[in-house]
Amino acid sequence: MLGNFVYSNPTKIYFGDEALKGLNQELPKYGKKVMLIYGGGSIKKIGLYDEIIKILKENDKEIIEDPGVMPNPTVDKLYEGCKIAKDNDVDLILAVGGGSVCDYAKAVSASAHCDEDPWNKYFLRMEEVDNRIIPIGCVLTMVGTGSEMNGGSVITNTATKQKIGRVFDENVFPKFSILNPVYTFSVPQYQMVAGFFDIMSHILEQYFSGDDDNTSDYIMEGLIRSLIHSSRIAVKNPKDYEARSNIMWTSTWALNTLVEKGKSEDWMVHMIGQAIGGYTDATHGMTLSAVSMPYYRYIMPYGLHKFKRYAINVWNVNPEGKTDEEIAKEGLDRMEAYMREIGLVMNIRDLGVTEDMLEGIASNTFILTGGYKVLTHEEIIDILKSSM
Known part of the structure; x- marks a missing residue:
């Protein structure tokens, strides 16, 4: 730390x-x-x-x-x-x-x-x-x-x-x-899974930062694994008390300021997602899911060591015989498959975003400096285009 x-x-x-x-x-x-x-x-x-x-x-x-x-x-x-x-x-x-x-x-x-x-x-x-x-x-x-x-x-x-x-x-x-x-239990399925990804995104925004051996990273890996396990159960049976209770507690610990300690933090997925929400009034968790994969694939080379760790420790990628880049990419591929499995929105067009909105959305996106890559306005435009 x-x-x-x-x-x-x-x-x-x-x-x-x-x-x-x-x-x-x-x-x-x-x-x-x-x-x-x-x-x-x-x-x-x-x-x-x-x-x-x-x-x-x-x-x-x-x-x-x-x-x-x-x-x-x-x-x-x-x-x-x-x-x-x-x-x-x-x-x-x-x-x-x-x-x-x-x-x-x-x-x-x-x-x-x-x-x-x-x-x-x-x-x-x-x-x-x-x-x-x-x-x-x-x-x-x-x-x-x-x-x-x-x-x-x-x-x-x-x-x-x-x-x-x-x-x-x-x-x-x-x-x-x-x-x-x-x-x-009574939350509609769409809102429920949007909430699940909001939790995951909160953790990842804090996880994908820093180069040190940080206790917070170990805690976050455990929280994400718990979320993945319980969310799969909850999608099939929304009234499974054990799964929903685990998710509720994970959600609280994901953003109660504990796991941010010792971290620089990223938060660019949220900045882009909130800017999209300002134009579309779309469900918050879905704005995050729609931009996450293009964003993380874009910054992966700048934080390759952490994306490799994420792939192995969270998504159980076998590193044997693979380059660091191949390991990291496989981890993101497994994350995308999981997102599709639970029913998340995977592109911003489905949220009502049109080409003519992109410049305004990018202009309303706060650019933060805590992650592995400080984005330019043009790079935000490119990420948004990849999210369409």
């Missing part, structure tokens, strides 16, 4: 099929007014909404609702949520849903008491939060983002076609998160 780091994660996790009972332990710690944030109503269909309302009332809470959070939360929705939170002077935000709901809740938490435009301050200028922060808790119903145990928040500005991720400091992390794998 190279360099120096500090590790702290303040989020308390309640995990398992009785995790919701943890609400009764957490709610007394906060004031009377609870802002209940959720999405399009799926939590009502599975009965979770009624359970939570009952627990809130039993704890003598005043409930202020903010429903209708969309899969890619918009800045207009953020402004709406900030007004609700500030006007009602809420004491706690309770986000019930998937990663988008949790992301949105964190943005409201940090922005409700901001004296200027939070989009400009926190998402464009990336300034530190210097105003009152509303504590949040999460009840997770879909896995993928890891938002339940980190400071990440992704917001879309539809007017400018920008989809920007902001990682807030630990003071914006959820204070607690409730993870019951059963709540994920």
